[in-house]
Amino acid sequence: MKLRTLTLAAALGLSGCSMAPKYQQPEAPFAASWQAQAQQNAETPDWQHFFADENLQLLIETALEHNKDLRVAALNVEAFRAQYRIDRSALFPAVDAAGGGNRQRIPKNMSPTEESTINSQYSASLGITAWEIDFFGRLNSLRQQALETYFASEQAQRSAELSLIANVATAWLSHQADQASLALVQSTLETYESSLKLVQSRYDAGVASALELQQARTAADNARVSLAQFQRQVAQSRNALQMVLGAPIPELKQNVELSSVQLAELPVALPAELLQRRPDILQAEHQLKAANANIGAARAAFFPSISLTTTAGSMSNELSDLFSSGSGTWLFQPQLRLPIFNSGRLKASLDYSKVQKDIRIAQYEKSIQTAFQEVADGLIARSTYNEQLAAQDKLLESSQAYLDLAERRYREGVDNQLTLLDAQRLLFSTQQQRINTQLALLTSEINLYKSLGGSYQATSETAE
Template identity: 40%
Template sequence: MNKMTSVTALYAALALLLAGCSLAPRYERPAVPLAAGYPRGAQPVNAPQAAVAELGWKQVFPDARLQRLIQIALDNNQDLQLAALNVRRAQVQFRIERAAQWPTLNAALRQSKERPEVSGDIAAYGVGITAYELDLFGRIQSLKEAALASYLGTQASRKTVQIGLVAAVASGYLTLLADDSLYDVAWQTVQSRSASLSLIQLRHANGIGTETDLRQAEGLLENARASLAQYERQRAQDLNALVLLLGVPSWPADLAQGDGALPALDGFLADLPAGLPSALLTHRPDIEAAEHRLMAANADIGAARAAFFPRVELTGSFGRASTGLSNLFNEATRAWSFTPQITVPIFDFGANQANLDAAKVDREIATAQYRKTIQVAFSEVADALAGSATWKEQLRATQAQAQSARAAFALLDLRYRNGGVDYLAVMDAQRTLFEAEQALVQVRMAALHNRITLYKVLGGGWSAETVRLAAHDRYGAAQGRTSAGSGLSTSSFSAAASPTRQ
């Protein structure tokens, strides 16, 4: 008994001595060439050095009806629900890998009888440790680190899904309002051209107007009616797309589908601070997810390296055993067993080396993906900022153009009614006015869409309070505190999973 106790103590001491040993490379964030500022023409003037990620989406989108739509989507959208389930799945996988660091205790009670009878019934009960691996070279630790990094990466990916969903709902709602506005423009044009056609028919009946004027007026009217049908179809498709994003069977009965006009640029969306390019590294969840994938690949190298070294597994039990149930609980029936096993890799036809080479290649792939994600993020922000600097001026010019077209048409129509010009001039003025009013709606919509894009590419406003199943994140954060010494920051784990203010 003393000998076995000494052996057990020896293995325990060896486990404690080498448990912290890890063959994973020390993680270092890859150097990424990033400019100190955005390109000329993309840097906003006097922009505060805050980040959009610090703003809740309700602060960015103050419109009450849009806020209601976004909240419905956050509660019901299936893509977001799938992303949340993926987070829970990754969290469970991390708990599985973490549990492998501790012995598994099992209780057993058995009774057996032999034929021919030699010793009679044999009864036993006790607890045992089943194949507990001493993590001498950090294999299990590396697998746990990889699972933790994968969980954090999945959590960041869910943030990306939410930001994209909020932006998609806002864009879809704006598209619906824009098609409402275009429908109104087409309807007003149909009414105006119908009135013009009635006048020309009257003039033609009285021998004043020409057949050419009559047919041209009919063509213009049918052109406006075709546009009216087009915008009616687009509006129905916009509603269908929004309902799909909301994740509900139909449009909410207590919400109007549109008001026929696009909102002003400054009143519909809040001004968005851009900050510095370096802020993207901490505020874009897709960059965060890419870095966690890189961390997981780095940890996988440690597990692949550990496969070259011996593995020590311990199996043992302690309890009581007797030839009969009557004396099973006597003092003399105590029994125990202890079975250490060492597995040493000798020859595997290069499988371990191939696994290590594959892990290293995976890390290089993850590094390249991380750098590309940052470069794409920088380009997207630069494009959106460049749009912010020019869309306002284009909108102002388009508004002035539409106003001039209205005035020109009013003057030419008056002169035509008084016989001062022929109908060809009026027809050109009508066509120019229709195109100008359509262009004004489209430019206003594009300017609003650019503001939404800027919100999205800067990292959006993340708040776990707006996502269902957020309680599971808080549970995961509590579990993450046990990962001290894993090579990954537990503070970053908690920060990624804990809710922030709305």
């Protein structure tokens, strides 16, 4: 009889109705503009295949192992999983065993028999204490809210990992670009110093003027200023790389030139697929589902709550007779609580839950808008940076030809020093712009990889 009662109560508690509104996924706020370029079921390569450089792969592996922000994100996942298990456990009765004894001497002036006595009482029981039967789904809504929050934390970890991979790659490429710029400045300074020696010798011979000599010195001094700037920039970019790694920079193989860094080609996914793989969008959707479940808990708080306390055991005056026949005892104690007056607290709590859901909807829509913009910007950057790089290659050839001609004409005495300096500055500026454009092109591809959500295979979400 008692077992059937507990089983029936458990069934009622676990099958309580839900008062949460039916979840409906908000529509995308606007259509994307890259439909014509997109591919159905486009698979983004994993980072090991996207970043083919061995140095970069080693740096990313180091960051994934040692970066502190990623470590915090992983710990947050574990914390929310534990919180979900706590909320889920409230759906089930907690069965406790208890045992105790009591001996008390009663003086004769307090005893009905006018003789001092010693009363003894021993008990042992097994039962359930204050278990809330979830008729109206309040506990189940809280469980669902905790589950969706846990899933959101998993997507937050994915987002942190994807951002970390992109940040490591960007930091390393920036360091490579700074080193290339430093080497360019050093080479340019050598060229200016060589020109200064030439002008100095011409000045000593009375061929060049004092103005030409001063122009050559100014160009060399300006190159020394740039040299100090890039030396500082190289050191700072190395520090930035070490910071994002969370550990000392490992020993790398010989650095490759920035122009030789290759990234795998990225297929562009359809907008609907983007919604299913971007971790920030999935995180926002899980947070929206959690807010939706929280409305159910707030609604259920208006209805009566029923809790049950029940025990079964034995009781005896003698410890030796505790489990003897006829010493059995039981307790069945249901309790009903009905909210009557609370100064509008429950209504305010429901209103707050609804507002929180509206906030989550706005955040979800904004995450979609951000994703669409980032992908569209990435596709535009891909085409325009390639065109810009091709144009700068031609400009570099023209600038080099201009410098060669200016040097020859200056040595022959046809043109003055000013034309030569102009050609040298133009070549240096063009070379520096090409390094910056190459860096911007690679960075835009990394950002596009991040915008597409990286490599993601959908898995069944569970926290059981």
